[in-house]
Amino acid sequence: xxxxxxxxxxxxxxxxxxxxxxxxxxxxxxxxxxxxxxxxxxxxxxxxxxxxxxxxxxxxxxxxxxxxxxxxxxxxxxxxxxxxxxxxxxxxxxxxxxxxxxxxxxxxxxxxxxxxxxxxxxxxxxxxxxxxxxxxxxxxxxxxxxxxxxxxxxxxxxxxxxxxxxxxxxxxxxxxxxxxxxxxxxxxxxxxxxxxxxxxxxxxxxxxxxxxxxxxxxxxxxxxxxxxxxxxxxxxxxxxxxxx
Numbered sequence: 001x002x003x004x005x006x007x008x009x010x011x012x013x014x015x016x017x018x019x020x021x022x023x024x025x026x027x028x029x030x031x032x033x034x035x036x037x038x039x040x041x042x043x044x045x046x047x048x049x050x051x052x053x054x055x056x057x058x059x060x061x062x063x064x065x066x067x068x069x070x071x072x073x074x075x076x077x078x079x080x081x082x083x084x085x086x087x088x089x090x091x092x093x094x095x096x097x098x099x100x101x102x103x104x105x106x107x108x109x110x111x112x113x114x115x116x117x118x119x120x121x122x123x124x125x126x127x128x129x130x131x132x133x134x135x136x137x138x139x140x141x142x143x144x145x146x147x148x149x150x151x152x153x154x155x156x157x158x159x160x161x162x163x164x165x166x167x168x169x170x171x172x173x174x175x176x177x178x179x180x181x182x183x184x185x186x187x188x189x190x191x192x193x194x195x196x197x198x199x200x201x202x203x204x205x206x207x208x209x210x211x212x213x214x215x216x217x218x219x220x221x222x223x224x225x226x227x228x229x230x231x232x233x234x235x236x237x238x239x240x241x242x243x244x
Contacts, residue, residue, distance in 0.1 A: 009109070010109045010110075010111065010150060010151065010154060011108070011109060011110045011111070012110075012111055012112075012113045012147065012150075013110060013111070013112060013113070013179060014112065014113055014114060014115040014118070015115075015216070016079070016080060016081040016082075016085065016213065016216045016217050016220070017079070017080040017081075017220070018077050018078070018079050018080075018217060018220035018221055018224070019077065019078040019079075020075065020076070020077055020224040020228075021076050021077065021078050021183070022075075022076045023073075023074065023075045023076065023228055024073065024074045025073035025074060025075050025187075025188060025228050025229055026073070026228065026229060027054065027058060027229050027230065027231040027232055028054075029069075029072045029073050030058055030061065030069045030070055030072065030073070030188070030229075030231075030232055031054050031057060031058070031069075032072075033068070033069035033071075033072040034057060034061055034066070034069040035057075054231060055231050055234070055235075058231045058232055058235045059234075059235045059238060059239075061235070061244055062232070062235035062236060062238070062239045062242075062244045063235075063238075063239050064244075065242070065244045066244060067189045067243065067244035068189075070187065070188040070189035070192070070232065070244055071187045071188070071189050071190075072187070073187045073188040073229070074185060074186075074187055075185065075186055075187075075188070075191065075224070075225070075228065076183055076184070076185040077183070077184050077185075077186075077221055077224070078181065078182075078183055079181065079182055079183075079184060079217055080179060080180075080181045081179065081180070081213065081214075081216075081217055082111075082112040082176065082177045082178065082179055082180070082213065083175075083176040083177070083178050083179075083180050084176040084177060084213070085211075085213050085214050085217060086099060086180060086182060087176065088198075088211065088214045089184070089214060089217070092190070092193070092194050092197075094186070094187075094189075094190040094193070095184055095185060095186045095190055095194075096183075096184065096185040096186075097182055097183070097184050098182060098183045099180055099181070099182035100180045100181045100182065102167060102168065102171035102174070103167055103168040103171075104167070105167070106161065106167060107157075107167075107171060107174060107178060107180075108179070109150075109154045110178065110179040111146070111147075111150040111175070111177050111178055111179065112146075112177040112178075112179065112213070113142075113143050113146050113147070113177075114139075114142065114143070116139060118212060119131035119132055119133055119134070119212070120132075120133070120134030120138050120139065120142065121133070121134050121138070129209070131212075146177065149175065150175065150177070153173050153174055153175055154174070156173045157170050157171065157173050157174055160173070188225070188229060188232055189243060189244060190243075191221065191225055192236050192241075192242075192243040192244070193243035194218065194221075195218055195221070195222050195225075195236075195241065195243075196208065196241050196242060196243050197210065198210040198214050198215055198217075198218040199215055199218045199219065199222065199241075200215065201241055203237075203240065203241070204240055204241040204242075205239075205240030205241065205242050206240075206241075206242065
């Protein structure tokens with residue numbers, strides 16, 4: 001949704017987007033990397049000979065946590081999300097990042113507001129808590145407070161830019177709910193580690209409690225991963241969503 005304010009169209013979003021822009025990632029990559037230890041240069045000749053054997057090998061690697069064969073892959077995603085999501089994302093250091101820069105370009109007035117399905121109330125203590133639905137009043141108060149803050153912040157940002165202040169200085173007034181975009185590249189092992197920590201799933205051997213907004217990104221990345229590497233993804237699920 002969008003609103004006009006002093007000739008600036010402010011856009012409010014409650015979603016994230018993920019696009020797989022390129023990939024060199026298949027189950028075959030894992031298989032030849034694993035088999036080189038016993039087959040040497042003949043490992044490439046064995047690919048696809050026996051699908052059941054291939055699935056068994058990948059399950060074995062995942063179960064026993066022999067992780068290096070999964071690193072011979074690469075996936076690059078283009079992600080659009082609020083800045084606070086990226087700050088959590090970049091704690092995962094086995095990845096490569098390039099993010100849109102507020103030093104070099106004027107940032108667009110696109111801000112995050114939660115959807116009505118977003119749970120608003122935290123119940124319990126850190127390390128042992130759940131989130132529950134808020135009331136309509138809590139939702140309305142939250143959305144109004146956010147929009148009011150965003151309007152003031154963006155007006156201040158534009159005033160400084162119009163006065164000739166450098167973009168890298170003017171941007172300091174913008175909130176972390178401002179949308180940004182980035183490329184992130186990961187191998188399959190790093191992606192499985194990311195998914196294990198940033199999604200909440202029944203059956204996970206080590207339950208995680210991610211913030212919902214980064215889980216939304218993770219879910220979209222997971223869908224692409226499952227299509228690219230179905231045997232590896234099945235092994236990840238079978239092993240309790242633990243990264244090898």
